Amino acid sequence: MPTRSCSMILRACLASLLSMFTVAAVQADEVQVAVAANFTAPIQAIAADFEKDTGHRLIAAYGATGQFYTQIKNGAPFEVFLAADDSTPQKLEAEGETVKGSRFTYAIGTLALWSAKAGYVDAKGEVLAKNQFQHLAIANPKTAPYGLAATQVLDKLKLTEATRAKIVEGQNITQAYQFVSTGNAELGFVALSQIYKDGKVSSGSAWIVPADLHQPIRQDAVILNKGKDNPAAKALVDYLKGAKATALIQSFGYQR
Structure with missing residues (x-):
């Protein structure tokens, strides 16, 4: 009798556990x-x-x-x-x-001009106007809002024509970042979130683009x-x- 009772209790416990798991799976x-x-x-x-x-x-x-x-x-x-x-x-x-x-x-979002090289991008972004770089990476402005924002910055700074031949486009902001991180472009416009950690730029050098240079x-x-x-x-x-x-x-x- 005690053995049968324990067996019944065990089956009841197992059924209860199975029911709990089933409910969790459904939810x-x-x-x-x-x-x-x-x-x-x-x-x-x-x-x-x-x-x-x-x-x-x-x-x-x-x-x-x-x-x-x-x-x-x-x-x-x-x-x-x-x-x-x-x-x-x-x-x-x-x-x-x-x-x-x-x-x-x-x-x-916040746009940043970034280089994987320390000291390459100054705190005011004057490296753009100096125009001594060979490649500037941006995301495709037709499909990527951060790419569109980058073109708005260049237009606002009256650098569109000066940089046109140097621009390399990524399909999205991740590819633009990869162009810079691998050295295929000396610098590029990326999302601040891609290079930001613990309240600061985590690698290389960057200019955090003022919000008034592009649409929010x-x-x-x-x-x-x-x-x-x-x-x-x-x-x-x-x-x-x-x-x-x-x-x-x-x-x-x-x-x-």
Whole structure:
């Protein structure tokens, strides 16, 4: 009798544990996210906390905002879009591709002129006007908002013509960064978040471009129609608005 009783208790405990695991599995969802290339490092850090704090898993793809727009219009399976501008999410919203009321600004980006060489870029960016470099890397201004901002800076400084033949374009801001980090370009316009750590530029030399030299880089997030019924999509958007994510985003040099 005691043996049978223990066996029954054991089966009941196992059934209870199985039920708990099943509920957890049902509650945990994945969310497919299209992430602007400049936000790669922050979202990777956020993803770990997001999964730990909510149980949901974030699956990210990285690229240029303009390219993601095309992919979304062609049926890509993204559920949340973290763009590098505000105009592309607004456009998708106007075209009926997003969940109404879900769009918000998750970060305001900062542009930097950077060289992998220490001392190469001065604190005022006068290296541009001296024009003694051979290559200047930027992201494609037609698809990448940071690339567009770079062209606005050159135009404002009246350096567009002087630098035109020296510009090398990356498909997105990550490729522009790679051109500089590998030495294929002496300097380039990158996102501050790519070179910023613990409150300072982590390597090489840089000029943090004043915000009045280009249009504000307001980066909006939005839930796409494919994420309408996914609890993890809403959970991610809510999480990005929270204090923990905000502090992490700011640690990479963004404003909110």
